[in-house]
Amino acid sequence: MSATDPLEFDLVVLGGGSGGLAGAFRAAAHGARVALLEPAELGGTCVNAGCVPKKAMWLAAQLASQIGAAAELGFDVPAVPGFDWPEFITDRQRYIDGIHESYRRRLDQAGVVLMPRRGALQGPRTVVADDGTRLHARHVLIATGSHPLRPRIPGAELGGVSDDFFALRRAPARVALVGGGYISVELAGVLQALGSRVELFVRGPRLLSHADEDVVAQLEENYRQLGVGLHFGYRLREVEPGEDGRVRLLDADGAATEAFDTLLYAIGRRANSAGIGLDRAGVATDARGNIAVDAFQNTTAEGVYAVGDVVGRETLTPVAIAAARRLMDRLFGGREDARLDYELVPTVVFAHPPIGGVGLTEAQARERHGDAVRVYRSRFRPMLQALVDTPLCSLFKLVCVGEERRVVGIHLFGEAADEILQGFAVALKLGATLADLHDTVAIHPTSAEELVLMS
Numbered sequence: 001m002s003a004t005d006p007l008e009f010d011l012v013v014l015g016g017g018s019g020g021l022a023g024a025f026r027a028a029a030h031g032a033r034v035a036l037l038e039p040a041e042l043g044g045t046c047v048n049a050g051c052v053p054k055k056a057m058w059l060a061a062q063l064a065s066q067i068g069a070a071a072e073l074g075f076d077v078p079a080v081p082g083f084d085w086p087e088f089i090t091d092r093q094r095y096i097d098g099i100h101e102s103y104r105r106r107l108d109q110a111g112v113v114l115m116p117r118r119g120a121l122q123g124p125r126t127v128v129a130d131d132g133t134r135l136h137a138r139h140v141l142i143a144t145g146s147h148p149l150r151p152r153i154p155g156a157e158l159g160g161v162s163d164d165f166f167a168l169r170r171a172p173a174r175v176a177l178v179g180g181g182y183i184s185v186e187l188a189g190v191l192q193a194l195g196s197r198v199e200l201f202v203r204g205p206r207l208l209s210h211a212d213e214d215v216v217a218q219l220e221e222n223y224r225q226l227g228v229g230l231h232f233g234y235r236l237r238e239v240e241p242g243e244d245g246r247v248r249l250l251d252a253d254g255a256a257t258e259a260f261d262t263l264l265y266a267i268g269r270r271a272n273s274a275g276i277g278l279d280r281a282g283v284a285t286d287a288r289g290n291i292a293v294d295a296f297q298n299t300t301a302e303g304v305y306a307v308g309d310v311v312g313r314e315t316l317t318p319v320a321i322a323a324a325r326r327l328m329d330r331l332f333g334g335r336e337d338a339r340l341d342y343e344l345v346p347t348v349v350f351a352h353p354p355i356g357g358v359g360l361t362e363a364q365a366r367e368r369h370g371d372a373v374r375v376y377r378s379r380f381r382p383m384l385q386a387l388v389d390t391p392l393c394s395l396f397k398l399v400c401v402g403e404e405r406r407v408v409g410i411h412l413f414g415e416a417a418d419e420i421l422q423g424f425a426v427a428l429k430l431g432a433t434l435a436d437l438h439d440t441v442a443i444h445p446t447s448a449e450e451l452v453l454m455s
């Protein structure tokens, strides 16, 4: 081998986030020689600026709400507990550092060569790292993720994105969130429960356009009761600086809001597909910059594959992981038809309380199945809310189709919806009918029992 020959591998992976790590581990388990390039912390968005720190903040917010409830119910604790934000961030970071360490150890044990470098394609099966190292492989996996968008308006730089939320070192007092999707709804719930005053500025007519209308209406009602300000049909034209580093939002008519000490945009994300040599390798992207893949995660270049946020489809951690594992089973594990079925992916938005869904919303079902659709709803006050005597309600909903009432959609808003949904998603995937749910004896007293008692 000459000094200029590239290093040889079976698989080179660009990106050590959810998809890249899962692909590297699975390929190595099949005996492949794997190199993984990751210039930042292992774990990508999910571990460092997504699911994990978000869930930690959500847990803190849950505790704050429960301490408030405890105070109402005779416990000797303050109704509004003090919260040492910096101390919690230290604990959160210690937990995340443990994940980094565990990934490093596991990569080492699996024999994966980890290069702390940014990589780019030089040709279809050749990758060059930013220190000039060249790598050649039979297969290249692109799992470079995505980045948060900012609006293109005057003063946009006065606001931050979700990454900036995770970098906050103290609790903000008044927060404006722009956007009505996953991140806006989640951060609003967390911040409100931890004592901030929060307002959401939403371009569309409702929150969470992907979710079922009824459960979203209940979420909006609860958020209003908790004091979260909701502004729909809001056109943000400009952000202007105010006193003491605060900012004001200006709408399309030039009307200004009150001053906020923190402004965060959550208006979607864009694939990290620029600057990684896609043209040189013949890898095509769509109009939004997502890497184009077929049902088997093949890009337009032979031997080059893509998974996760960079393909822009169901941009969730378990989807990136599942797609990568199936791909590696196909490339190295002899399972020629292994591929991810992107249908019936269960999703949860960690609102307060969480909102989860799998399958068709009522609107989607009516569009597809017309009059054959039957809908069952249960709106109830969970026992803790009833004990504390708050008006906050849960809403569970089943969407069924046909004479046999096959369940095609399950939509939950309420305590523990995040934990309840997983098992019911299995039932839906197996083709459960309403009668199957009725045949299952309820677990009492729980919220989950509503799903087998609905009629």
Ligand SMILES: Cc1cc2nc3c(=O)[nH]c(=O)nc-3n(C[C@H](O)[C@H](O)[C@H](O)COP(=O)(O)OP(=O)(O)OC[C@H]3O[C@@H](n4cnc5c(N)ncnc54)[C@H](O)[C@@H]3O)c2cc1C
Pocket: 014, 015, 016, 017, 018, 019, 020, 037, 038, 039, 040, 041, 042, 043, 044, 045, 046, 047, 049, 050, 051, 052, 054, 117, 118, 119, 120, 143, 144, 145, 146, 162, 183, 272, 276, 307, 308, 309, 310, 315, 316, 317, 318, 320, 350
């Ligand atoms: C605030 C927030 C909360 C979220 N919460 C959830 C949740 O609760 N549940 C859920 O399922 N999903 C959640 N998500 C989505 C989830 O984080 C992503 O879908 C997931 O991380 C995508 O995985 P990935 O492997 O495609 O990309 P990433 O995890 O982002 O990994 C991509 C990696 O590639 C690296 N990289 C980029 N360019 C290069 C290059 N040229 N060479 C080498 N490496 C490169 C990056 O440094 C990064 O580490 C959340 C996202 C956000 C922003």
Ligand SMILES: NC(=O)c1ccc[n+]([C@@H]2O[C@H](COP(=O)([O-])OP(=O)(O)OC[C@H]3O[C@@H](n4cnc5c(N)ncnc54)[C@H](O)[C@@H]3O)[C@@H](O)[C@H]2O)c1
Pocket: 151, 178, 179, 180, 181, 182, 183, 184, 186, 202, 203, 204, 208, 209, 236, 266, 267, 268, 269, 314, 315, 316, 347, 348, 349, 350
């Ligand atoms: N619990 C979870 O699984 C979870 C949590 C957070 C994020 N995520 C993933 O991350 C992705 C990104 O989250 P997100 O909340 O940024 O995106 P999103 O797509 O969920 O929501 C974006 C929102 O911004 C609005 N919007 C878009 N452009 C706008 C503009 N120029 N001005 C004002 N509003 C605008 C949209 O109408 C929408 O309401 C999600 O789609 C999801 O896949 C998942």
